[in-house]
Amino acid sequence: MDKLAEINDKLAAARIDEWHSPSGTRIDLPARGNINLPPFDVTYLNDDGAYATLTFRDFHLGGNNAAHGGQIAVAFDELGGYASAVAIQGVSRTAYLTVHYRSITPLNTPLQIRTWADRIDGRKVYVKGTLHDGDRLCAEMEALFIKLNPGQR
Template sequence: MQFTYEPVDAAEAAAQRAVYEPFTQAVRELLDATIRTRAGAEDIAAAQAAIEAITATLRADQMDGPFGVRFTSEGEGMSWGNPVIGVRNPMAPPLTVEHGDDRCWAEFELGAAYEGPPDHVHGGISALILDHLLGEVASGRGDRPVFTGTISLRYLRGTPLGRLRCEAWTERIDGVKTYARGFISDAEGPTVEAEGVFIQPAWARQ
C-alpha cells in the first residue's frame, strides 16, 4: 500500500486503517509501558536495541513531512496524524467524537502518558482536547472550515487520570466567527470549562 495525497476509496481507506490502527495502538501501549516499567538495565538495553531496529525498518519507507488531512473519494476526512483523534498518532488517546445537533462529545481514557500533577491530567492536555472538540463543533463536522481565534479555559479542579468525557456545543455564529463552549468532566462533574471563538479563513468564505 502506498500513501499519496490523492483520495482513496472507502474500501482502500478501511484496508489501510485495518493495518495501521492496531499497530498504532501497540505503540500507545509501548509509551505507557515505557513510563511504568521497572525492568532492569539489561532488559532496557535489549528493548532499546529492538526499538531502534524497528524504527530503522519504518524509516526505510516513509512520506515526506506530516500526514496532513486527507480525504476519501467519498469526501470522508482522514485526519490520521492528529494528536487528539489520529488513528496513526500514538500520542492521541484517541478520541472518537460523536455528533448531535450543534453539539459533539467523546468519552475516553487518559493514562500515565498524559500526567501533569500526580495522578492528574496535565493542564495542556486538557486544553488540547477542548480546543479540538470546540473546533470540531464550530466547524459543523467539517462543513465550515474554521481556525481557533481565541480560546480560554477555567480549571475548576484537578482532572484525574482515567475515564473522562468531553462535550462541546455551538453558542452562536456571527458572520465568519463561531462561538463555542465546552467542558471536560469525570464521574463527579466538570473539571475544566472552555469557551472559544473560531474564525472561517478567507479562502473558505466564497
C-alpha cells in the same frame, strides 16, 4: 540514546507528508488515529455540539496522577473544532482558546467532554465546552474559531 537514534532513523525512512498520512483521518479509531491526541470516541455529533468519552493515559501525566493542563487544552481544541465544523458546515481554525481548570482531571478514567457552538458572527464561531468526571466538573473552555475562506488551508 543510541537506541532512540536508531529507532528515529528507521522511522524517518517511512515518513510521509501530512496529506498522505492516516493520522487524523481514521474515523474508525479513537482521536481519528492521531497519536498526539488524548484518545477519545465521539458518541454524539450534531447541531447541539460534540459529545465524546475521553481518557487521559499515563502519557498525559501532569503530576500526582492528574492530567497535564496542556493535554486538557489539546482535547478541548480538537473537540471544539468538531463543534465549529458542524455549526458552520466547514473548516475553521482556532483563534484563541481559554481553559478554566475547576478540579483535578484524573488519568485512566473515562471522562465526558462536550463542546458546542455558543454563537456565530460571520466567520467567527464562539465555542464553549465542559469536561466532567461523572458529576464533577474538571474544566470549562471558551474559544473562538474562524471559518476558513474558500481555498484557504
